[in-house]
Amino acid sequence: MIRRHHFHRPNRGLQVYAVFFMALLYAPIMFIPLFSFSDGLYIRFPIEGWTLRWYDELLQRTAVLRALENSVRVAGSVAVVSTVLGVFAAKALVRYRVPGKGPILGFILLPLVVPPIIFGVALLLMVSWLQIPLSLYTIAAGHIIICLPFAIATLLPRFEGYDAAMEEAAADLGENGWWVFWRVTVPIILPGIVASLLLTFTVSFDEFVMAFFLGGTDLTLPLYVWGQLRIPRAFPVVLALGTLILLFSFVLVFLGLKIGRRGAIKLVDRD
Amino acid sequence: MNSAATMISIRNVTKRFGVFAAVQDACFDIRAGEFFSLLGASGSGKTTLLRILAGFEAATEGEVHIDGAPMDAVPPHQRPVNMVFQNYAIFPHLNVRDNIGFGLRKLKLDKAERARRIDEMLELIKLPGFGDRASDQLSGGQRQRVALARALILRPKVLLLDEPLGALDKQLREQMQTELRALQRSVGITFVLVTHDQEEAMALSDRIAVMADGRVLQIDTPAGLYERPKTRRVASFVGSMNFLPGDLAVRACGQAAWQHGKADFIAIRPERITLHTDHPADQAGAGQPLPGRLTDRVYLGERVQYQVQLDGCAQHLAVSTPNTAPVVADPGTPVWLTWPAEAMIPLQDD
Amino acid sequence: MRMAVTTPNETALAAGRGQSAPRWLLARHEGLRGLILLAPALVILGITVIVPFAMMGAMSFWTQVGFDYADDWSLRNYIEIASEPIYSTLLLRSLGMAMAATLLTVVLVYPMAYFLAFHVHRNKLLWLIIITLPFWTSYLLRVFAWRVVLGFEGVINTGLMEIGLIAEPLKFLLYSRTAVVITLAHAWAAFALLPIYVSLEKIDRSVLEASADLGEGPVMRFFRVILPLSMPGVIAGTFLMFIPTVGDYVTAALVGGPDARMIGNLIQLQFGTINNWPMGAALAITMILAITVVGLMFLGLMLALKRWAR
Incomplete structure (x- = not known):
């Protein structure tokens, strides 16, 4: 249904601005894939020719593949841990009369706002104080701080979107807490869980600052990219790698946002 | 019906949320096979009392016995009662058949027996052939029937109904009142209904408890409440006066x-x-x-x-x-x- | 000799409760059940956020001696920060650049949020997803993209030279404060856009009808109704963008030159080449305090404005 409302008449100026805005938003990013196919060693116009050789070169670098494997391992475990923690925390925050609910939520969401460098150096301090060696594990610990707010922000609306009576009805029909969780809670919030896994995976996969401070000798992909940025001759390969990372991230996030929101809207419509 | 035994015994039940007393010193019995209503305005404590019977709220003081057994330490999933929720709480991820059969898991029935019981309930609620409908393809009245079937399939000793007709429009409500009454007679289970609608309570109940501000003001038959109200509040709540x-x-x-x-x-x-x-x-x-x-x-x-x-x-x-x-x-x-x-x-x- | 006296009855009761007492407690205390569910998240955040912060606070009062620390609990680091102009210069510059980027973003983003809230009727979800999509993906690559665009031999310079508008590359594009501000604005735009959009979307459409009914034209309707009602979103967006950008160091490192260094770069150096961790800790804490002070001043200003507008 289209609302044809007095205040909703199309505004030509705003439409033009919207197009301009979207162009500004995406244009800089799009130069990365554009130049990744350029034959020249330098990023400059005019583009002299088209090639796939940077991708070819990329795939022959074992360091890239190792960094990719590290990133997937870190992001995979961070996604699972923060989503599981997020499910419990979101359920508690929505369903129970928890004392100090507001401050607790604020505390959990804090990392969305606080500059990541602060968390990075603070964690680095603790880790070295306790003489824990820097590794993929310390990176993952840092990523959980950053991913937990996203997991909870994705899952909270799912719990708010359905009636607590669903769980009561299941208990009333004879199921204990464990079965209520698996037979009712999980199926209903499943889109939220999937969305949270996809989003937190991407956030961890692409995260740089925490990894920069907390990483040891094992590199993640963003750390590898950072290292290559100091070598101008390496730019074309970085562009090829960046193109693949962006493509992968865009697909995951698009799916995550789509699944997360669509289910929520469906649930709301039902009532 | 007067000779029937006591099914629910509510003894000096008080429920406080902080300093606010939602239910104060409720003390009465509900007989086996009776259609009993808790009637009151919102905030009168009727829903809280129903939720205490279901086990979702614990009484601050006093105790509840169902069929002779104390319910104090019994969690909701082990009580011999089932409930029809206010908005029916139909599971959105399950179809009609799986909604109705939800509570059968623990009985470990074989497939045929499970199907037979569900079909029997579909028959009872006059929705045969609706088993494979998705839950979001049901009308308000159909959702209400599914909620009823889902609760009755477990053959509870008591069926609790929380404003079950509140979400329906007037015409459907009157039709469902008749059906609900007939259903209760045919299954013979004790029904406890919560409602704010005095006409609904009068039409359905054997006895009614009128509640206000957490207190039970009077318990009587519909005719008794109408003709012999004990207090001005009861008199003005039931009919006009x-x-x-x-x-x-x-x-x-x-x-x-x-x-x-x-x-x-x-x-x-x-x-x-x-x-x-x-x-x-x-x-x-x-x-x-x-x-x-x-x-x-x-x-x-x-x-x-x-x-x-x-x-x-x-x-x-x-x-x-x-x-x-x-x-x-x-x-x-x-x-x-x-x-x-x-x-x-x-x-x-x- | 006295012994604890228990009647058989009490013993039986205690035995009966012994097993069920925790369950009984859980059943009665919803808050407790909630806290147990929250516990894993809170414990992990406690270990990874609160403990490190406490340690950072403690270390900021230490001193670096060679490769070791002296836990002499002095204010030396803070005194140095207060007295050496380099620190205040960097801090003020960071705050200033973050403010500029925030202001630029809020101004650019507001019309877009307005368009989304009032003029997009179909596929609104898709629009929202497409606008927020870049912000979920690699920050590093988005900043790097600007280096590609602004570079000495970058998109803009070579593009303009190619079409003959300029003969020489424009040197001010890369390695300048302008470059950092532009990049920050681009990188964090969604943080400012979303809260503004939400506050606009929440405005009850009948309020607009009422103001039209009471005789206000579109312009006054915007200034007297829409803008005031969306101010909470604007303020939230401002904070969400301003606070993290003050501490940013990736952007300045990639597209900023020597005179675009921010406090974040200095903090990073303390933990890197300079290797003076206590100083780095003190700088990080100073930065948090500075952000808090500026944030409170901004809130105060907004409240004063609100009072004045009445």
């Missing part, structure tokens, strides 16, 4: 017929008052007709409702006559009111 100072009312029916002694208030149902356009002849033993003036007339179809202001005082009385009576004059007309002595209900201040 006129309240008169005692002496004034006695004057209208004649001292001789009045045997109740002194009462603070007299309550009279609007339909028990007779409206006269001419001064009625004094009859032996009857009191004087009360003169007044018609101030308003509302045409309700099957009935006509009048407002009469009594001469010499600010008191207004509502008078309701069947539409078969000759339609009386317009507002402003002088009228006389009479009523029989037995129509008067003496009330104390509460």
